[in-house]
Amino acid sequence: MKLRIVIGIFAISFSVFFTYQNALDGRFHYDDYHSILYNPHIRNLQLIPSYFIDATMFSVDADKAMYRPMLLVSYAVNYALGGYDPKGYLIVNIVVHIIVTILVFLLAFRIIRSFNAALAAAFCFGLHPISTEPVNYISSRSESLAVMFCLACFYIHISAKSLKGYFSSFLLFGFALMVKSISCVLPFILVIYDFTSKNKRKNSFPLYVPYAVILILYLSTILTNGFLLKSISGAPRGIFAQVFTQIKALVYYLYMIIMPVSLNIEHQFFVSESLFNLDVFICVMFLISLGVILFFVVKRQFYFWVIFGITFLLPTLIMPLNVLVNEHRLYMPLVAFSMGVGYTVNKRFRYQSLLYVGVQGIGTARLVILGLIFCSLVIQRNSFWKTEELLWNDSRIKSPGMVRPWVFWGIALGKSGNMNSAEIAYKTALKIDPHHKTARTNVAAIYLDRVKNETEDSRDWLGLAQVQLRNVLHRDPQYREALQNMGAMYFLKGDWAKADSFFTLCATNSPNYADCSYNAALTSEKLGQYNRAQSWIQRVIELEPNGQNWALLGRLNVRLGFLDEAIVAYRRALYYNGENIKYIYNLAEILLVLGQREIDFGNRKVGVDKWMKAKLLLEKIISLEPEHLNARKRLVQLAELYQ
Numbered sequence: 001m002k003l004r005i006v007i008g009i010f011a012i013s014f015s016v017f018f019t020y021q022n023a024l025d026g027r028f029h030y031d032d033y034h035s036i037l038y039n040p041h042i043r044n045l046q047l048i049p050s051y052f053i054d055a056t057m058f059s060v061d062a063d064k065a066m067y068r069p070m071l072l073v074s075y076a077v078n079y080a081l082g083g084y085d086p087k088g089y090l091i092v093n094i095v096v097h098i099i100v101t102i103l104v105f106l107l108a109f110r111i112i113r114s115f116n117a118a119l120a121a122a123f124c125f126g127l128h129p130i131s132t133e134p135v136n137y138i139s140s141r142s143e144s145l146a147v148m149f150c151l152a153c154f155y156i157h158i159s160a161k162s163l164k165g166y167f168s169s170f171l172l173f174g175f176a177l178m179v180k181s182i183s184c185v186l187p188f189i190l191v192i193y194d195f196t197s198k199n200k201r202k203n204s205f206p207l208y209v210p211y212a213v214i215l216i217l218y219l220s221t222i223l224t225n226g227f228l229l230k231s232i233s234g235a236p237r238g239i240f241a242q243v244f245t246q247i248k249a250l251v252y253y254l255y256m257i258i259m260p261v262s263l264n265i266e267h268q269f270f271v272s273e274s275l276f277n278l279d280v281f282i283c284v285m286f287l288i289s290l291g292v293i294l295f296f297v298v299k300r301q302f303y304f305w306v307i308f309g310i311t312f313l314l315p316t317l318i319m320p321l322n323v324l325v326n327e328h329r330l331y332m333p334l335v336a337f338s339m340g341v342g343y344t345v346n347k348r349f350r351y352q353s354l355l356y357v358g359v360q361g362i363g364t365a366r367l368v369i370l371g372l373i374f375c376s377l378v379i380q381r382n383s384f385w386k387t388e389e390l391l392w393n394d395s396r397i398k399s400p401g402m403v404r405p406w407v408f409w410g411i412a413l414g415k416s417g418n419m420n421s422a423e424i425a426y427k428t429a430l431k432i433d434p435h436h437k438t439a440r441t442n443v444a445a446i447y448l449d450r451v452k453n454e455t456e457d458s459r460d461w462l463g464l465a466q467v468q469l470r471n472v473l474h475r476d477p478q479y480r481e482a483l484q485n486m487g488a489m490y491f492l493k494g495d496w497a498k499a500d501s502f503f504t505l506c507a508t509n510s511p512n513y514a515d516c517s518y519n520a521a522l523t524s525e526k527l528g529q530y531n532r533a534q535s536w537i538q539r540v541i542e543l544e545p546n547g548q549n550w551a552l553l554g555r556l557n558v559r560l561g562f563l564d565e566a567i568v569a570y571r572r573a574l575y576y577n578g579e580n581i582k583y584i585y586n587l588a589e590i591l592l593v594l595g596q597r598e599i600d601f602g603n604r605k606v607g608v609d610k611w612m613k614a615k616l617l618l619e620k621i622i623s624l625e626p627e628h629l630n631a632r633k634r635l636v637q638l639a640e641l642y643q
Contacts, residue, residue: 005109008119009102016098016126019375023094023136024087026385030265030408031139034059035075037084040512040543042076051076052178055222060512067222070149070178071142089138096144097135101126103151104335110159111339114346120367121342125334129260129377133327136385137265140328142180147332149176150186157190157207158197170210177218182332184218185311187211196304237271237320244272244280246317249325251283253313257330257337260374263381265391268399269324302340309336388412396425403432407439419446437472441481444468448485451492465489480510487519496526507536514543521552530559547577554586563590581621585631588617592634611638 028037038060041047051057051069058066074092082088105122112118125131134140153172160166176183191208237245252269272280294306312332345367384394389412396405410425423446429439447465466489472482487502500523507516517540524533534556540549554569570587577583591614598607615638621631 004115005106008105008115008122011119012101012105012122012126013098015123015375016101017094019127019378020094020097020135020382022379023132023382023385024090026090026136026382027086027387028084028089029137029139029385029388029391032137034061034064035139036079036089038513039075042072042079045076045080048073048076061510062512067181068142068179070175071145071180074141074145086138089141090136093135093138093141093144096141096148097126097131100144100148100151103148103155104338107151107155107335108339108342110155112342112346114342117342117346120345121338123371124341125338127371127374127378128257128334128338129263129374129381130257130327130330130334132263132378132381132385133265134331136382137328143182143328143331146176146180146183147335149173149179150183150332151335153186154190154193158193166207166210170214173211174214174218177214181218181222182312182315184215185314187215189308189311192307193304236322238273239320241271241273242318242320244275244277245270245324247280247287248272248283249317250310250313251286252325253330253333256327257334260377262398263327264395264398265327266323266395266399266402266405267325267327268401270401271324302343305336305339308339309333312336389416401432403429403436403439406432407436407442410439410442414442414446419449422446435475437476437479438481440468440472441479441485444472444482444485444489448488448492462489462492478509480506480513480516483509484516484519487523491519491523496523499523500527507539511539512543514540514549517543518549518552521556525556525559530556534560545572545576547573547575547580547583550576551580551583551586554583558586558590563594566590567594579624581625581628584617584621584624585628588614588621588631588634591617592638611641614638 035058036042039058040060041050041057047057051072055065055067056062057072058064058068075089078089078092101122104125105118108121109115109118112121134144149172153169153176156165156169156172160169173183173186176186187208190211249269252267256263275281275284294302309332313329316326316329384390388408392405392409392412395402396409399405406425406429410422410429413419413422413425423443426439426443426446429436430443433439444465447461447468451461451465465485469482469486469489472479473486476482483502483506487499487506490496490499490502493499500520503516503520503523507513507520510516517536521533521536521540524530524536534553537549537553537556541553550569550573554566554573557563557566557569567587567590570583570590573583574580574587591610595607595610595614598604598610615635618631618635618638621628622635625631
C-alpha cells in the first residue's frame, strides 16, 4: 500500500507540474505591484520580525495594510533568492499547489479509505481549471498557502495520536491565520468533523482550547492594529446588498466549478439590493431546491463537505469586498467538490483499478477524457497570464460592462507605448464610471506625454490634463497619482514652486513611493534648494538604490561642493549602470578638478593619480562612443598637461 501511495504522489506531482509548466512564462499583475514590486519591506530579510507586529509592512501603501506576515516571509525569501524575476515566485506558487494537491490525496485516502477515490479527488483538484488563478496570480499565493496550512492542520488533527501531533496542528493553524484571515473558520470545521465522523472522539473538548486561544490572539492582533475595523468601516456596500449579491454569487460559484469554461480575472457581476430582484429570487429558490435534493438523495458523508465548502466561503460572503466574485475564493471549496468526486468514484470503482478500461470501465474512460479536457483548459488559461495586455484584453472582452478590465487594459497598452488605444480604453472605463480616479488620472498622463513629445496637435494638452486632474483631486485631495501628474504638469510649465508643492505633498503622504520623493528632489534642485534636494534623494536611495538615484545624489553633491562625496555617489551609480557614458564623464570631470586642486596645493603625486583615473574613464567613454567630442577634448588637454 505504501508503494501505491508513493506512486500516486509521484503521478500527481508530475501531472500538475506538466500541466502548469507554461505558467512559468507569466508576469506580475495587479496587486503584485503594491505588495511585491514596489514594496521596500520585502527587500531586507532583517525586517522579517517586523512583519509579525506591523501590518503596514504588507504593502508600499499604508492604506492597504493587511496582517499576513507568513505571506510576506515567502515574498522576502523569493526576493532574496531571485530578486524580481517572476519565474521564482511562480515556481513557489506551483510547488504550493502541488503540495495542496498531495494533501487532498492523503486526506481523501485517510477519510474515504480508497486509493482510487483519493487519486480521483487529487486529480480533480490539481487539474481543475479554477485553480489557475491561485497558481498564475502571484498575490493569490495567499489563498493557496493558507489552504496548504489548513489542510495540513486538518490532516494531522484527524490522524494524530499523541500530544506532539496535536501541537503540530496547532502550529499549522497559527501559520494559516498569518497567511489569510479566511483560515479563522478552520476550528469550526474540525469540531463539526469530530462530532459527525464515524470515529467520534470522546472527551475531545480540551483539544479545541489551543485552537480557540490562537484564534483569540489573532483576532486581538488585527483589532489592535486596526486592520479589521478599517476593513469594516471602509466597506463598499451595505450588509443587505452584500447578502443578496452573495446569494447570487453562491450559485455562480457552483456554476464555475461545474463548468470552468469562461474563466476571467474580472467576472461581469453586479450588485443586487433586494431579495425581490428576479435573479436573486431565482437563486434563492435554486439553493433551497438543491439543499432538499442533497438532504434526501446523497449520503451523510456528503453533508460535511457541503458544510466545509460553504463555511470557507462565509468570510468573503459576509465581508463586503471591492470585487464581488473571484475565482481564487473557490480554491478551498474546490477541495470539498473534489472529495465529492472521490466518494462518487469510490462507489463505482471500489474494487477496480482506475487504469482498467474495458466494457466495465467506460466510466473510467470518461474520467480520463475529462482529465485531459481539464489539462487543456488549464494550459490554455495559463497562456493569458503571460502578459498584462493579454490578461486584461481577455477580461474586457468577456466583461465589457466592468470598469477594471478597461482601466488595466489601458495601463498595459500604455506600458507597451500604444497611447492612443490606452486613451480609448480609459474613456470607455469613464463611460461606465465617470468618477473613476485611475482612468481620469491616466487620461491626464497621456495628455502630458503628448506635451513632452511635442506632438503636432495644437490642442491645449496641459489645460485638458489640468481639467481631468482637478476633477480627481476635488473628490480625493490625497490621491497619489493625481498629485504626481499635477506636479508633472506644473513642471512642464516651468512653474517649479507649484510643481514642488504637489510633489512634496505626494512624497509626504506616500513616503514609500520612490518616484514621489525623486520628483520632490528634482524640483528642489530647480529651486536651488540643494540641501533639501539631497535629503529627498537620500530617502529615494533607501527605497531604490539604482544608478539614476545615485547619479542625482552625485550631481547634488557637486552643486554643494562635496566633490569627494560626489565621487562615491557616481561610483555607486556606475555599480548599477557601468556603461552609462554620462555618469562616467561626470566622474572623470570631478577627478580632473580634484587632481588640479591637489597639484595647486603641492600634492602633485596625488593630483596626477586622479588625472590618470580620469584618463582611464575618458578612454572607456571613447571605446563606448568613439565620436564623444568632450571626452576627446579632455584627453587632448590631459596630454598637454602631462607634457
